[in-house]
Amino acid sequence: MTRTIAWFHPFAGIAGDMTLGALLDAGADLDFVVDTLNDLDVDGWSVSSELVHRSSLQATRAIVDAPEQHHHRRWPTIQEILNRAAIPDRVRSRSLAVFEALAIAEAKVHGVSPDEVHFHEVGALDAIVDIVGSCAALESLKVDEIGSGPVAVGVGTIKAAHGILPNPPPAVVNLLDAIPTIGIDSPLELTTPTGAAIIKGLATSVGAMPSMTIHSSGYGAGSRDVPGRANVTQVIIGTVTDVASNHGATVEAVVELTTNVDDVTGEQLGYAISKLMGTGALDAWVTPIVMKKGRPAHTLSVLASPEDAARFAREIMVLTGSLGVRTRHIDRFVADRRTVTVTFEGHEIDVKVSAIGLKAEFDQVAIAAEALGLPPQEVANRAESLAADI
Numbered sequence: 001m002t003r004t005i006a007w008f009h010p011f012a013g014i015a016g017d018m019t020l021g022a023l024l025d026a027g028a029d030l031d032f033v034v035d036t037l038n039d040l041d042v043d044g045w046s047v048s049s050e051l052v053h054r055s056s057l058q059a060t061r062a063i064v065d066a067p068e069q070h071h072h073r074r075w076p077t078i079q080e081i082l083n084r085a086a087i088p089d090r091v092r093s094r095s096l097a098v099f100e101a102l103a104i105a106e107a108k109v110h111g112v113s114p115d116e117v118h119f120h121e122v123g124a125l126d127a128i129v130d131i132v133g134s135c136a137a138l139e140s141l142k143v144d145e146i147g148s149g150p151v152a153v154g155v156g157t158i159k160a161a162h163g164i165l166p167n168p169p170p171a172v173v174n175l176l177d178a179i180p181t182i183g184i185d186s187p188l189e190l191t192t193p194t195g196a197a198i199i200k201g202l203a204t205s206v207g208a209m210p211s212m213t214i215h216s217s218g219y220g221a222g223s224r225d226v227p228g229r230a231n232v233t234q235v236i237i238g239t240v241t242d243v244a245s246n247h248g249a250t251v252e253a254v255v256e257l258t259t260n261v262d263d264v265t266g267e268q269l270g271y272a273i274s275k276l277m278g279t280g281a282l283d284a285w286v287t288p289i290v291m292k293k294g295r296p297a298h299t300l301s302v303l304a305s306p307e308d309a310a311r312f313a314r315e316i317m318v319l320t321g322s323l324g325v326r327t328r329h330i331d332r333f334v335a336d337r338r339t340v341t342v343t344f345e346g347h348e349i350d351v352k353v354s355a356i357g358l359k360a361e362f363d364q365v366a367i368a369a370e371a372l373g374l375p376p377q378e379v380a381n382r383a384e385s386l387a388a389d390i
Contacts, residue, residue: 002241003144007209008199009234010151011182013190013222016130017062019198021220022235023137024049025060036136037129039086045129052221055230059219062133066125075103075114078128087136094135098201102127102193105174105200127194134198141237147210148203150180151196156187169193175200178310180207188226195233205253205306207329212238250334254282255309259322260289262297269298272319276302281312303332342386344379345372351387358384 008014008022024030034047045066052061078099082092103114138146153168153176160169167189168176175196184190199206215237222231261269269286276284282303291297300320304312306329313325337354347368350361360380368383369376 002239004142004237004239005145005147005210005212006138006141006143007212007236007238008146008148008203009209009236010149010191010195010199011234012184012226012229012231013152013154013188013192014195014199014233015192015222016127016134016194016198017064018220018222018233019134019195019235020047020064020130020137021049021060021062022218022233023134023141023220024062025218025220026141026216026235026237027218028137028140032140033133033136036087036091036139037133040128040132041081041085042125042128045125047129047133052225054219054221054225054232055228057219057230057232059221059230059232061221061223062130064126064129064133066129072124073128074116075099078103081128082132087132088139091132091135091139094138094202095132098131098135098197101175101201102171102197105171105193105197108174109170130194131198138202141216143237145204146202147205147207148179148199149209150182150206151176151199152182152184152190154184154186154188154190158187158189172196178307179203184229186226186229188224205329207255207306207327209236210240210253210329211331212240214238250336251331252334253306254303254330254332255306256328256330257302257304257309257312257316257325258299258328259316259320259325260291260297260299261320261322262291262295264298264320268320269300272300272316275319276312276315279312279315280304280308340387340390342383342390344368344383344386347371349379349383351383353387353390358387360384360387 030049037047048063049060050063052059079096082095107114153172156167157164158167158169167187168191171193172191175193179199217234217236219232219234224231273284273286284302287299287301289297289299300316302312302316309327316322316325335354335356337352339350339352341348341350349364349368352359360383365376365380365383369379
């Protein structure tokens, strides 16, 4: 199966109109975007685009004209608008995900529930057009998966509807929780709440660009031409073919974390593996190596989901005393499976069943074998035989 990926590179920040402009620049159909927006029960807006230059780089500026004043729609109202609109399902679900992320972040700023807060970002018409328009542009490009690079943010203060706020503003900070960021010495609001919500709500991974075959790219222009840095958001569109899809397997994006240690005992490494696996690591192992000056050492490696990578990096450093952890984003093929529980001679044993074969849970096998006075392999074979008939 082939998947189409959109990878955003917000090296100068990201906003809703910059996202839409980047996708249009990459080939999204503006007419499709407008037709989708017309299916919403909202009036008083228009969308157009123009080619501009930002630091000599040609980019597309999405021009959203929505002169609505002081209309603070609440999150439940947005849900109602989207749920009753005759728009593609994926546009609806993606738009809801972005709005929900934005609602939760704004509600946290004000200390109320998302349903209670009256806030500008979700209710403003231009935000509705930016978010739904961007999701429609993704659908026009037939994008299946969204990723992002680290998100750039500025410094200082900004003027907002609530007065003078720190830069990045509180809602953006909430949205970028656990997402890698890059601080830039600029007084501009490089990343807006809408832009941050698009990354928070849609990106399944944030880090290096994934391995893919590139088919197009685009640059969405911000409203200002900033000296020394192209004020654009980049998007790269490409495809990945899942070799595993025809072999009863699923492709998962994971992060491999590694660190080299030469002053940790075998007992400590064994404890570290048990601790890491016990707190949710997908896998953990140790490899003997030789470091500089011929010193024997070990590499501790851990597989984790992208959202858990930062947590495990800290845990590795605490467990080993290492001052640094390397990370690498990779894909892994995982056999499609199910777990069934069988009863053998009064003992319950879990068995993993896949197209590749069957595998009884060894810890449970060992307990049963000890109690029954049988070899573990015989118990495992019997349990797997019982599972094969389920």
